[in-house]
Amino acid sequence: MQNPRPARPDVHHGVFTTATHWGRYRVVVKGGEIRWISPLDDPEPATIGYRRTSYDQGRGRVLRPMVRTSYLQNRDAPARPRGDDTFTPVSWERALDLVAEEIKRAHNTRGPSSIFGGSYGWASAGRFHHAQSQVHRFLNGAGGYTPSIDSYSYAAMARIVPHVLGTSANEHLLSLPTWEEIAEHVDLLLAFGGLPAKNAQVNPGGVHVHRSRSGLRMCAEAGVELVNISPQRGDLDIDDAQWVRVRPNTDTALMLALTYEVWAAGDHDAEFLRECCVGAEDLVAYLSGALDGVVKDASWAAAVCDIPDATIRDLARRIVGGRTLITASWSIQRGDHGEQPFWAAIALAAMAGHLGRPHRGVALGFGTHHSTGARQRKLPVASLPQKVRELPEIAPIPVARIADMLLGPGQEIDFDGRRLTFPDIDLVYWCGGNPFHHHQDLNRLVEAWQQPRTIIVHESFWTATAKHADIVLPVSAYLERNDVAFGRHESHLSVMHAAVDPPGEARDDYAVFADLADRLGFRREFTEGRSADEWVRHLYDTTRDGLAAAGMPIPDFRTFWAAGEVTIPLPEPDRRADPLALLREDPMRNPLTTPSGKVELTSATIESFAYDDCPGHPTWLEPKEWLGSTAAERFPLHLLSPQPRTRLHSQYDQADHSAESKVRGREPIHVNPDDATARHIRAGDVVRVFNDRGQCLAGAVVDPGVRSGVVVLHAGAWYDPVEPGGLDAHGNPNVLTFDKGTSKLAQGPSSGTALVQVERFDGPLPPVRAFDPPAQDT
Ligand SMILES: Nc1nc2c(c(=O)[nH]1)N[C@H]1C(S)=C(S)[C@@H](COP(=O)(O)OP(=O)(O)OC[C@H]3O[C@@H](n4cnc5c(=O)[nH]c(N)nc54)[C@H](O)[C@@H]3O)O[C@H]1N2
Ligand SMILES: Nc1nc2c(c(=O)[nH]1)N[C@H]1C(S)=C(S)[C@@H](COP(=O)(O)OP(=O)(O)OC[C@H]3O[C@@H](n4cnc5c(=O)[nH]c(N)nc54)[C@H](O)[C@@H]3O)O[C@H]1N2
Ligand SMILES: [Mo]
Numbered sequence: 001m002q003n004p005r006p007a008r009p010d011v012h013h014g015v016f017t018t019a020t021h022w023g024r025y026r027v028v029v030k031g032g033e034i035r036w037i038s039p040l041d042d043p044e045p046a047t048i049g050y051r052r053t054s055y056d057q058g059r060g061r062v063l064r065p066m067v068r069t070s071y072l073q074n075r076d077a078p079a080r081p082r083g084d085d086t087f088t089p090v091s092w093e094r095a096l097d098l099v100a101e102e103i104k105r106a107h108n109t110r111g112p113s114s115i116f117g118g119s120y121g122w123a124s125a126g127r128f129h130h131a132q133s134q135v136h137r138f139l140n141g142a143g144g145y146t147p148s149i150d151s152y153s154y155a156a157m158a159r160i161v162p163h164v165l166g167t168s169a170n171e172h173l174l175s176l177p178t179w180e181e182i183a184e185h186v187d188l189l190l191a192f193g194g195l196p197a198k199n200a201q202v203n204p205g206g207v208h209v210h211r212s213r214s215g216l217r218m219c220a221e222a223g224v225e226l227v228n229i230s231p232q233r234g235d236l237d238i239d240d241a242q243w244v245r246v247r248p249n250t251d252t253a254l255m256l257a258l259t260y261e262v263w264a265a266g267d268h269d270a271e272f273l274r275e276c277c278v279g280a281e282d283l284v285a286y287l288s289g290a291l292d293g294v295v296k297d298a299s300w301a302a303a304v305c306d307i308p309d310a311t312i313r314d315l316a317r318r319i320v321g322g323r324t325l326i327t328a329s330w331s332i333q334r335g336d337h338g339e340q341p342f343w344a345a346i347a348l349a350a351m352a353g354h355l356g357r358p359h360r361g362v363a364l365g366f367g368t369h370h371s372t373g374a375r376q377r378k379l380p381v382a383s384l385p386q387k388v389r390e391l392p393e394i395a396p397i398p399v400a401r402i403a404d405m406l407l408g409p410g411q412e413i414d415f416d417g418r419r420l421t422f423p424d425i426d427l428v429y430w431c432g433g434n435p436f437h438h439h440q441d442l443n444r445l446v447e448a449w450q451q452p453r454t455i456i457v458h459e460s461f462w463t464a465t466a467k468h469a470d471i472v473l474p475v476s477a478y479l480e481r482n483d484v485a486f487g488r489h490e491s492h493l494s495v496m497h498a499a500v501d502p503p504g505e506a507r508d509d510y511a512v513f514a515d516l517a518d519r520l521g522f523r524r525e526f527t528e529g530r531s532a533d534e535w536v537r538h539l540y541d542t543t544r545d546g547l548a549a550a551g552m553p554i555p556d557f558r559t560f561w562a563a564g565e566v567t568i569p570l571p572e573p574d575r576r577a578d579p580l581a582l583l584r585e586d587p588m589r590n591p592l593t594t595p596s597g598k599v600e601l602t603s604a605t606i607e608s609f610a611y612d613d614c615p616g617h618p619t620w621l622e623p624k625e626w627l628g629s630t631a632a633e634r635f636p637l638h639l640l641s642p643q644p645r646t647r648l649h650s651q652y653d654q655a656d657h658s659a660e661s662k663v664r665g666r667e668p669i670h671v672n673p674d675d676a677t678a679r680h681i682r683a684g685d686v687v688r689v690f691n692d693r694g695q696c697l698a699g700a701v702v703d704p705g706v707r708s709g710v711v712v713l714h715a716g717a718w719y720d721p722v723e724p725g726g727l728d729a730h731g732n733p734n735v736l737t738f739d740k741g742t743s744k745l746a747q748g749p750s751s752g753t754a755l756v757q758v759e760r761f762d763g764p765l766p767p768v769r770a771f772d773p774p775a776q777d778t
Helices: 068-074 092-110 132-142 154-165 170-175 180-183 214-222 251-264 270-276 278-286 297-306 309-321 338-350 399-407 441-450 509-520 523-527 533-550 557-561 579-585 604-609 673-678
Strands: 015-021 022-032 033-039 067-069 087-088 188-192 226-230 242-244 324-328 363-364 412-415 418-421 427-431 454-459 471-474 483-486 492-496 565-567 637-640 670-671 686-690 694-701 710-713 755-760
Touching: 015 492, 022 170, 033 418, 067 092, 067 242, 068 087, 068 270, 092 427, 092 454, 132 270, 132 427, 132 509, 154 170, 154 338, 170 363, 188 309, 251 297, 251 309, 251 338, 251 604, 270 338, 270 579, 278 338, 297 309, 309 324, 399 441, 412 483, 492 557, 509 523, 509 533, 509 579, 533 557, 533 694, 557 565, 670 686, 673 694
Parallel strands: 188 226, 188 324, 226 242, 324 363, 427 454, 454 471, 637 710, 670 694
Antiparallel strands: 015 022, 022 033, 067 087, 067 471, 412 418, 483 492, 492 565, 637 755, 670 710, 686 694, 686 755
């Protein structure tokens, strides 16, 4: 039944091209092995990228289907818990029989809602071998499943922006100004969370040619005043950018104080507030202390944010003194009450008279991906249809509530004005993501993860998620299959060549799902009779038809494949003005799609939800943990776990370019010199980072670019507990982060909210085993 791979003599020698979420590469293959990988025609290639042979095909690969041994022995009552077991290799036949049996059983005994197929994750670029589309299409065909909704990236933004501006978060992202427009039309750019060049290396689906470093430089050279409001200086890498060293999770207080100071000075845009906004009076009543006796002025915020009040007053003057753009990175909404800073940023821009003026106002999410800053387009590029099956008994769960769901079947939660009931999960299916990298409070996840009967994971590598699964199916990686890449809002399609064969018995996700569909009786429906390569071609042809119908002709598939890429000829930019500009022009004729038709500085809808953690207007609410809280007496350092410069999340952490950044094999932790000295920590020391939720080791980097009281441990080091639930030897910050929804509104992840203590680690150093396969039985 297993289709043998056709012999491809061409793959053993040659030069191929491929595309990743962080750029395009040339791949030299000799004797069936990758010898060299280098960026393709890119003046600013990613630092994530590749040097020479750093794509290490062998290291940490899953080579055969594997089943957790005590699960294989007794599925009804395995003797050992997940994460503390050995694995037994089985044949593909046996593995697929087991998976099919478990899916049938879950469906028949507990119904489709008992299968969790949220399967969040980035996987690899490529329109066809897109793991999320594959697994969702398969689970829909099999009868349905519980999906997830929103993202770890910007869940709070996705919920708050529609209430306030009427547009979806994605529509807002499509309306962001370009680097050129900023250079020409903006005098002052306030960047909350900075504009970190490391993050703009990446774009979902790929980057054709990087240009965000030069875009930022262009703005600086054009005289745009750049203000980096962040705990880290490096978040805005321009020499004379002003650095405002805000305490983490206090941006809302700073924004509210700026809003108040603009109002108190009489510099506010009274007409816009009156004609185009609702609820300015309530907001002003709150800011001026009429409600709680606390005036939210510069002095108040200075104490909360730990920045001089003169700096805040100066910023308030400059905001109204010229054309101002406020950008906010998603990091500032990935924390407790993460809805508030985005709402407060909109309120500030409205108060200061910039909202609804071209290229000014707010750009929420600017700088988080490469496509921001470019002329963004939504193009009709085809993807694998997921054949969504709407089942009345199933509601998607907010993505970051997975541990709550597994631990609390039948429990109800609030979510954006609705009540949701958590399903009782029997089977978890993961394909293309790594929850043991991405989820918060991993020790809690380990516990929650014991609840389902069966956990199935498709992986190329022995990630911690694979090591915590029951059935692990080895799948090919991107250099091992043909595909087409398309970066979101970019204007190029790129060829991804199968340059080498998959190692061991690894197969494409598609082939695995096709054989499972066969066992479950819907092979034909799943494959529609196409091979993988026929699907790639079909998606290209569908895209070509769609683009032609929209007046954007591209060459045929054969020409595309030979050329390695095609450029989509874009028509003139859509001149349809932005809804906020139209609103400002004529609020009666051009209302927003909010309930009031205006910008909702106070939202009657949100007020009606009566959430204690998300009131009716932007409000400073203390995060559960922050430097001003009593918890800081025991854990006096705020932990930031931003995106890593050297990798995409946890991907290829085992390869050279990530390995080289490690300190004595551990993930580097950046510590301010004063905090280091106070703890007798020197650069290169191994330290223990801990709080009541967990502990990990990390390698100290003493860094004056981090404000005191803050430590930075990037996300993505593979989780490596010395014993189950114990010390993580490698430095995954998610053993320390806390697992709570941003609020009842968005239920987003709060990874940016965590206090820790750090000490030098003088004990015997445990080895890093994160990249070793698990112990194997025969
Ligand atoms: N503390 C903290 N945690 C965070 C964040 C943070 O800032 N701080 N950021 C959050 C954010 S914004 C995000 S988006 C998430 C990212 O979380 P994820 O998207 O889960 O992270 P990745 O490491 O990209 O995981 C992708 C996995 O898919 C596998 N894979 C790649 N290609 C394929 C394929 O073709 N098929 C299959 N089956 N598997 C494949 C890779 O080997 C890898 O293990 O992390 C979140 N977690
Ligand atoms: N190299 C690389 N780039 C990536 C990714 C990756 O894995 N690797 N992942 C991509 C993905 S999925 C996403 S969603 C985006 C995420 O994009 P972001 O959410 O913007 O990314 P972060 O790196 O978490 O945060 C950016 C900066 O915000 C600062 N910051 C953190 N907390 C606070 C705070 O409370 N207040 C203020 N003012 N600043 C704060 C930190 O110093 C950090 O460097 O990045 C994308 N880009
Ligand atoms: Mo993300």
